Amino acid sequence: MKLLIRIRAAVINGLRELQANKVRSLLSMSGIILGVASLVAMVTVVQGMVGNFRQFVDAMGGIEKITVEKQALPKEQEHLAELSEGLTMRDVEQIKATIPIVRYVSPEARVGFEKLVWEGREVNTMINGVTPDWLPVAKRWVDPSQGRFISDLDILHKTDVCVLGSSISAELFPPNVDPLGKVIRLKGKRFVVIGLLNNIEAQGMEIRSASGKGKGGGGMWRWRNSGVYIPISTATSKFNGNDKLSGLGLQVATGDDLNYAVEQVERTLLQTHNGLKDFTLTTNEQTLDDFRKTETAFKLSLGGVAGISLFVGGIGIMNVMLASINERIREIGVRKAVGARGSDLFLQFLSEAAVISVLGGLIGLAVSMGIVWIMNYVLMQAVPTGVVAKFDWIIMLQGLSFSVVIGLIAGVYPAIRAANLDPIEALRHE
Amino acid sequence: MGSLATIRGLHKTYLMGDETVHALDGVDLDFDRGEYVAILGPSGSGKSTLMHILGFMDTPTNGSILFEGEEVSGLGADRRAWYRSNRVGFVFQSFNLLPRLSVLENVALPLLYREDYTEAAREEAAKVALERVGMSHRLSHRPTQLSGGERQRVAIARAIVAKPAIVFADEPTGNLDVKNVDRILDLLGSLLAEGITVVLVTHDLSVAAKAKRVISMRSGKVQEDRRQ
Numbered sequence: 286m287k288l289l290i291r292i293r294a295a296v297i298n299g300l301r302e303l304q305a306n307k308v309r310s311l312l313s314m315s316g317i318i319l320g321v322a323s324l325v326a327m328v329t330v331v332q333g334m335v336g337n338f339r340q341f342v343d344a345m346g347g348i349e350k351i352t353v354e355k356q357a358l359p360k361e362q363e364h365l366a367e368l369s370e371g372l373t374m375r376d377v378e379q380i381k382a383t384i385p386i387v388r389y390v391s392p393e394a395r396v397g398f399e400k401l402v403w404e405g406r407e408v409n410t411m412i413n414g415v416t417p418d419w420l421p422v423a424k425r426w427v428d429p430s431q432g433r434f435i436s437d438l439d440i441l442h443k444t445d446v447c448v449l450g451s452s453i454s455a456e457l458f459p460p461n462v463d464p465l466g467k468v469i470r471l472k473g474k475r476f477v478v479i480g481l482l483n484n485i486e487a488q489g490m491e492i493r494s495a496s497g498k499g500k501g502g503g504g505m506w507r508w509r510n511s512g513v514y515i516p517i518s519t520a521t522s523k524f525n526g527n528d529k530l531s532g533l534g535l536q537v538a539t540g541d542d543l544n545y546a547v548e549q550v551e552r553t554l555l556q557t558h559n560g561l562k563d564f565t566l567t568t569n570e571q572t573l574d575d576f577r578k579t580e581t582a583f584k585l586s587l588g589g590v591a592g593i594s595l596f597v598g599g600i601g602i603m604n605v606m607l608a609s610i611n612e613r614i615r616e617i618g619v620r621k622a623v624g625a626r627g628s629d630l631f632l633q634f635l636s637e638a639a640v641i642s643v644l645g646g647l648i649g650l651a652v653s654m655g656i657v658w659i660m661n662y663v664l665m666q667a668v669p670t671g672v673v674a675k676f677d678w679i680i681m682l683q684g685l686s687f688s689v690v691i692g693l694i695a696g697v698y699p700a701i702r703a704a705n706l707d708p709i710e711a712l713r714h715e
Numbered sequence: 716m717g718s719l720a721t722i723r724g725l726h727k728t729y730l731m732g733d734e735t736v737h738a739l740d741g742v743d744l745d746f747d748r749g750e751y752v753a754i755l756g757p758s759g760s761g762k763s764t765l766m767h768i769l770g771f772m773d774t775p776t777n778g779s780i781l782f783e784g785e786e787v788s789g790l791g792a793d794r795r796a797w798y799r800s801n802r803v804g805f806v807f808q809s810f811n812l813l814p815r816l817s818v819l820e821n822v823a824l825p826l827l828y829r830e831d832y833t834e835a836a837r838e839e840a841a842k843v844a845l846e847r848v849g850m851s852h853r854l855s856h857r858p859t860q861l862s863g864g865e866r867q868r869v870a871i872a873r874a875i876v877a878k879p880a881i882v883f884a885d886e887p888t889g890n891l892d893v894k895n896v897d898r899i900l901d902l903l904g905s906l907l908a909e910g911i912t913v914v915l916v917t918h919d920l921s922v923a924a925k926a927k928r929v930i931s932m933r934s935g936k937v938q939e940d941r942r943q
Binding site: 287290294301302305615616618619620621622623624625626627628629708709712 | 767772773792793796797799800801805807811812813815824825827828829830873877
């Protein structure tokens, strides 16, 4: 309790000293201000980027996704080509039947990049034949107010229905027209629009496209919002003329089973393809891995820079404290003469350093908010991918406590010097 | 009255380069409560060293000091700080008021280091002490706004605020004009009535003449101890 009273008195005294030497105090704070500002701003921005990257990987189907695609046969198997029919619905049935850890299997039969027409308006996009499993594998959905997705019945009856990506729908239909139920022409054939996919940009993002120019979303998500989806059976029977698939999307129950699942799928497909490796399996793990490395590199380099500036800030504080003690040797002598103990002076000068660093830290936080705000603004102008970074109280608190620790460490040596000054010598000092 | 301090065989030696300096070379003295003493001597006579040791700012190399019945010659730094804040007051030639603090805060400063005073009690005690030296009308002034005589009165208030047993005045009139010298010396003399022992440390005979007892020092020894 007594110590608390002493600390309180010392802090009040520290604030007064600060007030008495405004310019000097501000200069001594500048290092800490810059250090905290850069530390907090950088970590915040990096975290924002990391968040965006996570969303990107998620948009690619997350780390639970395995993609199976056609691949040219290796040279030594080329002469056996007719032994395999390529990817077909049989592969889908086989995987579903034999590998329970694969939760969803989404076969895709690409029709191609084709023209969509509605009442004289036209737009070109990719036509994909898919099944209901496409939604969970792609991590997409159809908002109930936006119709429905392709159903098993559509597959069964090879219906002429389609689901549009939001940007395609926005390009094909004027804003005052409800696309649902409209009949459009796909590669000359009539299809009924039964649903619109969710707009990816709107998903989990804080701010939508800054300029608002790309209808239904632009930037790196644009390609995800285009495309038209029809029942896979319709695609194979009415357009492609064969039941060959262009690829499979698989979703594993948990990311932990990924490697095991990859192995199982590969074995199963080799079996159905008569031992021919005319397919390739890819996962998002490599992407995620690259991104983790980038994240670490960013954190280390930016953290290093911020750490150095905080260290320099600490030296600045120590410098100013030593200068201030030199100026106030007589004051220290007087205080000792009237009864101050060494510990009183230690506390007094340490508190001054602490007050400088806390205030510097707080100003630094304010500056970092400004920096992040500006960076968000600039980045949004340059790449409209939505907001880059948002504030995290934990990071700010860490930045502040870091500055306080630096300030205290920097204050210890000057404070010890003040505490150990000989009062007689100090009083003689001119 | 009664005895305040008894000094026996006090030695203080410094090492200055290779040379040993005997600042105090066997001093025996007795101080009573409420005494008005002047310690007279040229610079280098040991009078400042004696004041510093008796004022708990320094420790002797050898010898014993009984202060209020307790042996204090070997006290550690914190214990000596306690004596400085509870039993001793200092008045300096150059006043040594802290320029950033107001008059009231300067006077309350010694109590800041005592745990038995609340903020309100400190202020109250400082006001009483300032009243005692006739400076109640300048509470919120800064020292730089005061004349030399006024500053020294504030310094005396600071020296007596903690109700000390002894006040040391080190050349208290050295920076004052003639008009103020007498006022300050009279003010110091008036402290005796409160049982405070006042020790004037000076090389000025006319200042020493004000005291009831003059101790003359030379080369670290008491040359003469005369009551007048």
